[in-house]
Amino acid sequence: xxxxxANVILIILLALLVLSAVLAVMIRNLLKAAxxxxxxxxxxxxxxFALGSPLAAVxxxxxxxxxxTAIFIxxxxxxxxxxxxxxxxxxxxxxxxxxxxxxxxxxxxxxLLLCWPSLRLDIANVASGNLSVQTAFWNVRxxxxxxxxxxxxxxxxxxxxxxxxxxxx
Amino acid sequence: MITIFFVAAxxxxxxxxxxxxxxxxxxxxxxxSVEILTKAATLMLIFxxxxxxxxxxxxxxxxxxxxxxxxxxxxxxxxxIGIFRHNDSLDTRKIKNLKG
Numbered sequence: 001x002x003x004x005x006a007n008v009i010l011i012i013l014l015a016l017l018v019l020s021a022v023l024a025v026m027i028r029n030l031l032k033a034a035x036x037x038x039x040x041x042x043x044x045x046x047x048x049f050a051l052g053s054p055l056a057a058v059x060x061x062x063x064x065x066x067x068x069t070a071i072f073i074x075x076x077x078x079x080x081x082x083x084x085x086x087x088x089x090x091x092x093x094x095x096x097x098x099x100x101x102x103x104x105x106x107x108x109x110x111x112l113l114l115c116w117p118s119l120r121l122d123i124a125n126v127a128s129g130n131l132s133v134q135t136a137f138w139n140v141r142x143x144x145x146x147x148x149x150x151x152x153x154x155x156x157x158x159x160x161x162x163x164x165x166x167x168x169x
Numbered sequence: 170m171i172t173i174f175f176v177a178a179x180x181x182x183x184x185x186x187x188x189x190x191x192x193x194x195x196x197x198x199x200x201x202s203v204e205i206l207t208k209a210a211t212l213m214l215i216f217x218x219x220x221x222x223x224x225x226x227x228x229x230x231x232x233x234x235x236x237x238x239x240x241x242x243x244x245x246x247x248x249x250i251g252i253f254r255h256n257d258s259l260d261t262r263k264i265k266n267l268k269g
Contacts, residue, residue, distance in 0.1 A: 007171050014178040017212070021182050021205050025189035030197055037201055040208055047212065048231075051219040056231040060211070063239050068204065071239075075197060075246040079253045097192040101185070108184055112177055136225040137232060144229065148236045155240030162247030 010050055017043045026098060028091050034072040041065035055133050175216045182209035196249045196259045200242060207238045 020043060024036035041064035048057035131140065138145065186206035193199050211231055218227020253259055 010171060011174050014174050017208075018178055018181045018185070021185050021208065024201055024205065025185060025193070025198065030195070033198070033201055037204055040205065044208055044212060048215050051215055052224050053215050053218065053228045053231070056215065056228040056235070059232055059235050063235050064204075067239055068242050071243055071246050072197065072200070075200075075249055078250050079197070079259055094192075098188075101188050101192075104184055104188060105181060108180055109177065112173075112180060116173060131223070131225040133225045133228045136229040140226070141229045141233070144233045148233055151237055151240050155243055158240075158244040159247050162244070162251055 006050070010047065013043055013047050013050065017047065022101075026101075028094070030076045031073065034069055034076065037072065038065045038069040041068075172220070175212070179209050179213045179216075182206075182212065194261050196252065196261060196264075199261070200245055200249065203245075204238070204242065207234065210234065 017040060020036050020039040024033050024040060027033045027036055041060055045057045045061040045065070048054070048060060182205055186202050186204075186209060189202035189205065190199060193202060211234060214227050214230050214234065215224075218224045218230075249259065252264060256263055258264075
């Protein structure tokens with residue numbers, strides 16, 4: 001595949017990413033919003049693969065598109081579903097609140113295009129490391145790994161405490 | 170040339186997340202907005218790794234980020250369910266037990 005085709009595919013993926021993110025915040029139904037969020041993760045996985053980061057992509061797909069969607073769906077199903085009248089009233093109010101989002105996006109895009117020639121994003125003289133992911137993860141960032149273990153333990157204890165059944169008096 | 174598209178995508182994701190965080194009144198939607206902000210950060214990290222040629226280090230950071238993200242969402246979802254059981258609502262305007 002030549003460079004131009006790869007760039008076109010990346011641009012299409014980026015457009016899909018933004019579109020599914022906007023859908024995730026705009027869709028009325030919370031379950032569909034959670035599924036749109038999973039779609040964001042799936043498209044982000046494809047972008048990661050295209051940019052040469054397969055390990056992070058696999059973790060993104062399994063954890064963010066799988067586990068987090070399951071957490072969201074269980075949280076939604078454990079909370080109350082509103083009646084049809086309430087939903088209709090909320091829909092009108094939410095559309096009114098989100099009316100400024102396209103305006104803000106257009107302003108941001110225009111500002112970015114105007115500022116682009118003067119922005120300096122060149123990254124020069126960066127030593128390109130020959131690290132493998134395993135070395136970077138287990139040897140270079142050892143403190144991160146310890147931090148992650150502590151965070152996972154804290155999360156597990158947090159969830160156990162939050163979902164603990166109250167003892168009957 | 171592709172850089173501008175990546176910067177624009179990150180900026181748009183960030184804008185969408187921040188805007189939804191401010192405009193949403195449902196706690197689950199607030200969590201979805203936080204997720205979208207994290208996606209923007211993930212995309213920027215991966216693209217920075219690609220630009221600098223240090224994809225291994227970028228992947229190590231992203232793996233850390235994903236683990237923190239899932240723990241935050243799991244605990245936050247538990248808190249949201251607890252708030253719902255206590256207040257019978259997910260509306261952020263009705264959660265004012267500590268106000269004043």
